[in-house]
Amino acid sequence: MAPPKKTFVVTPKDARLRVLKIFPVLKKTYPDATIALNWDNPWNLLVAVILSAQCTDVRVNLVTQDLFKKYKSPADYLSVPQEELEQDIRSTGFYRNKARNIRGAARKIIDDYGGQVPRTMEELLTLPGAGRKTANCILGNAFGIPGIPCDTHVIRLSRRLGLSKHRDPVKLEFDLMEIVPKEQYGGWTMFSHILIWHGRTICKARKPDCPACPIAAHCPSANRPELW
Ligand code: SF4
Numbered sequence: 001m002a003p004p005k006k007t008f009v010v011t012p013k014d015a016r017l018r019v020l021k022i023f024p025v026l027k028k029t030y031p032d033a034t035i036a037l038n039w040d041n042p043w044n045l046l047v048a049v050i051l052s053a054q055c056t057d058v059r060v061n062l063v064t065q066d067l068f069k070k071y072k073s074p075a076d077y078l079s080v081p082q083e084e085l086e087q088d089i090r091s092t093g094f095y096r097n098k099a100r101n102i103r104g105a106a107r108k109i110i111d112d113y114g115g116q117v118p119r120t121m122e123e124l125l126t127l128p129g130a131g132r133k134t135a136n137c138i139l140g141n142a143f144g145i146p147g148i149p150c151d152t153h154v155i156r157l158s159r160r161l162g163l164s165k166h167r168d169p170v171k172l173e174f175d176l177m178e179i180v181p182k183e184q185y186g187g188w189t190m191f192s193h194i195l196i197w198h199g200r201t202i203c204k205a206r207k208p209d210c211p212a213c214p215i216a217a218h219c220p221s222a223n224r225p226e227l228w
Helices: 012-029 042-051 057-070 074-078 082-092 095-112 132-143 152-160 169-179 184-201
Strands: none
Touching (some): 012 184, 042 057, 042 095, 057 082, 074 095, 082 095, 132 169, 132 184, 152 169, 152 184, 169 184
């Protein structure tokens, strides 16, 4: 069995300074960084995020193209048998669970939140299938309320950059909230976007392209495969 990868972790003070160096560079590199899912209102974003679990954003966008024409409100998802919704989202995988979560969220939003997607972490976490990643994604993108959704790219890059030793997304999120400016350079939500874009284009999981990386000078894992 391969030994666990080492992680280069610095003190919170040093991590904060490192973030201040890399954040503006990545912001300049990816000025249009944003969520890759298509959506036009908070409820549709919630549906898209639920569908994106274990599925590519491209596939989700293909499915929601038709889905959002057929179902326009939470009530619409409850007006058909669950099996019909399952077939409509089947190609995103785990479609039974996802259909159950979408309908459960629709029910809760109608019964408890007046038909509107709630705007607080606490309330969003009461929706079936919504964890902190989903809640932060909704808060930041739909409502402009700072949040740091920690997906696989954010976890990988934060560890490579020595910002946190945690793989657990919730523990990582709390570490990042301590060291990433909440508003500056686009704030928490933008920090998550740019790490995701950097992770997709340059700092890929298997083979990061360190020679092409604009933040290599500040990265303790640059050209060190033993830390990838
Ligand atoms: S230097 Fe390499 S490991 Fe570090 S962020 Fe850039 S691509 Fe990733």
